Amino acid sequence: MDLxxxxxxxxxxxxxxxLDxxxxxxxxxADSYIGKFQTFIVQNHYLFN
Structure with missing residues (x-):
């Protein structure tokens, strides 16, 4: 999932x-998506580590 x-x-x-x-x-x-994926990465880290 991390990858x-x-x-x-x-x-x-x-x-x-x-983008221009x-x-x-x-x-x-795009900033919103970036923030969401960063949040998901942190959540995934704490759920599975």
Whole structure:
């Protein structure tokens, strides 16, 4: 599960880096996904370690 979550986080970060600064709504959505995946990674760490 760790690998999958980290992979998805990486995709979200890369996607955000490709956006133009004018695309604020999409950038905010990407930030939201990044935050969610980071939270899931922490939760997964405490559940299985």
């Amino acid at each position: 999958w979550l980290e992979d998805q986080l990486g995709h979200a970060v890369l996607s955000e880096n490709l 600064p004018i695309e604020m709504m999409v950038s905010k959505q």
